[in-house]
Amino acid sequence: MCSLTTPLCLNPRVSSLLLSPSFASFPTPDPLPLFSYGIWSIGAKDKRLFCSRCSATSKQGPQGNGITKVGVVQELNKLTEWIETIKSMLASMGDGEISISAYDTAWVALVEDIHGNGDPQFPSSIQWIINNQLADGSWGKKSIFTAHDRILNTLGCVVALKKWNLHPERRERVEIARKLDLEIPDDSPAVQNVYAQRKLKLTKIPMDMVHIVPTTLLHNLEGMEGLDWEKLIKLQSVGGSFLFSPTSTTFALMNIKDEKCLQYLKKPVEKFNGGAPNVYPVDLFEHIWSVDRLERLGVSRYFKAKIEECVNYLSRYWTEDGIAWARNSSVRDIDDTAMGFRLLRLHGHDVSPDVFRHFEKGAQALFPGETILQEAKKFAYKFLREKQASNQLLDKWIITKDLLGEVGYALDIPWYASLPRIEARFYLEQYGGKDDVWIGKTLYRMSYVNNDTYLEFAKLDFNKCQIVHQDEWDKIQK
Numbered sequence: 001m002c003s004l005t006t007p008l009c010l011n012p013r014v015s016s017l018l019l020s021p022s023f024a025s026f027p028t029p030d031p032l033p034l035f036s037y038g039i040w041s042i043g044a045k046d047k048r049l050f051c052s053r054c055s056a057t058s059k060q061g062p063q064g065n066g067i068t069k070v071g072v073v074q075e076l077n078k079l080t081e082w083i084e085t086i087k088s089m090l091a092s093m094g095d096g097e098i099s100i101s102a103y104d105t106a107w108v109a110l111v112e113d114i115h116g117n118g119d120p121q122f123p124s125s126i127q128w129i130i131n132n133q134l135a136d137g138s139w140g141k142k143s144i145f146t147a148h149d150r151i152l153n154t155l156g157c158v159v160a161l162k163k164w165n166l167h168p169e170r171r172e173r174v175e176i177a178r179k180l181d182l183e184i185p186d187d188s189p190a191v192q193n194v195y196a197q198r199k200l201k202l203t204k205i206p207m208d209m210v211h212i213v214p215t216t217l218l219h220n221l222e223g224m225e226g227l228d229w230e231k232l233i234k235l236q237s238v239g240g241s242f243l244f245s246p247t248s249t250t251f252a253l254m255n256i257k258d259e260k261c262l263q264y265l266k267k268p269v270e271k272f273n274g275g276a277p278n279v280y281p282v283d284l285f286e287h288i289w290s291v292d293r294l295e296r297l298g299v300s301r302y303f304k305a306k307i308e309e310c311v312n313y314l315s316r317y318w319t320e321d322g323i324a325w326a327r328n329s330s331v332r333d334i335d336d337t338a339m340g341f342r343l344l345r346l347h348g349h350d351v352s353p354d355v356f357r358h359f360e361k362g363a364q365a366l367f368p369g370e371t372i373l374q375e376a377k378k379f380a381y382k383f384l385r386e387k388q389a390s391n392q393l394l395d396k397w398i399i400t401k402d403l404l405g406e407v408g409y410a411l412d413i414p415w416y417a418s419l420p421r422i423e424a425r426f427y428l429e430q431y432g433g434k435d436d437v438w439i440g441k442t443l444y445r446m447s448y449v450n451n452d453t454y455l456e457f458a459k460l461d462f463n464k465c466q467i468v469h470q471d472e473w474d475k476i477q478k
């Protein structure tokens with residue numbers, strides 16, 4: 001139940017916060033602020049104003065943005081349906097729901113039958129390639145274009161079809177695409193940039209270290225030369241993969257014919273009907289970020305039991321060295337560790353900050369005397385302010401709707417001073433739903449982390465709360 005408990009002074013103009021019941025758009029008043037009394041713009045300083053008195057100046061009701069209270073109420077019967085849908089999603093979490101990568105699928109399609117009969121080991125992967133070529137002859141995400149993503153996906157798929165001498169007409173469609181001004185010659189700046197970056201990265205890799213210590217380089221073995229497989233096999237993950245990369249594991253299988261590699265690859269190929277994602281599993285990543293999205297959208301109260309299950313799952317695989325995107329990883333990363341740390345602490349788990357030194361999110365939940373978190377907070381604040389001032393706020397892992405707004409809000413409004421409903425209202429503007437895309441070797445989506453189900457449900461819930469606020473205000477005035 002929503003209640004009139006915020007320190008903001010509410011008047012009849014609070015109805016302007018209601019969202020359109022059609023959900024077709026999410027309008028932002030311009031140039032007026034989002035709130036009549038409150039935060040004036042995303043990323044601005046904390047400018048909450050307090051009224052000297054609260055008095056109704058209008059009987060306008062909730063028609064301020066062109067909708068009626070009755071119109072919104074008619075949508076409320078969808079709440080139960082959305083709740084059950086999201087509960088089902090949370091309950092079904094396993095190794096992770098992630099989109100298929102044409103690049104990784106192409107590598108898997110290259111594997112020859114282990115019995116040596118010359119046939120493909122995974123014919124379903126070849127069929128996936130055939131079924132998922134785009135109209136312009138390329139492979140990749142239809143809804144978004146980046147040169148790097150399309151080049152990797154398309155070249156990979158063409159190589160796979162060429163290897164098995166299958167469907168020449170599919171390969172020729174790339175030639176047809178060149179006639180449509182989509183030609184990608186070898187001297188193309190985009191292609192040359194890929195080659196240049198690869199060469200530069202290879203010169204920085206200490207090859208001795210690659211064979212001794214588990215690092216993120218295990219995720220990218222297919223791009224490296226001169227590997228000592230007798231040493232590398234000792235760094236293989238428990239599940240048979242090389243750091244959960246289908247491509248890296250395929251490359252290993254081609255070189256050493258390892259049975260564990262083969263058994264690992266069978267799992268994603270079976271799950272995704274011949275396709276392969278760019279990383280698998282992604283269970284911890286999915287559990288952490290799904291909960292984060294629901295909490296920031298202001299609807300986590302509907303899913304307390306399921307969220308607690310997610311947190312307990314995270315706790316089960318938490319280590320004193322942190323975590324990665326998947327359970328039982330020999331390599332940990334600061335991103336998932338920081339988010340996991342924050343989530344565990346906010347849900348009452350006793351975890352030590354000694355797992356890392358410099359990060360930002362976890363410092364929102366520190367205890368007295370924990371200087372590591374305080375130092376991390378100062379470092380992160382300074383770093384982000386500098387990037388903000390120089391207009392260089394970029395995220396190497398995700399293409400999101402409003403990164404600038406998210407960072408601006410976090411910097412300008414301390415977490416301890418942020419009101420949950422206002423934070424949710426801002427995040428409703430910033431959350432891109434299914435349009436947010438993650439960046440790996442190729443672009444990918446996490447459907448349980450970024451989807452329109454969360455977004456539309458959160459909008460509907462916000463409207464519901466605003467109706468309650470308005471009704472309470474009306475009663476106060478009587």
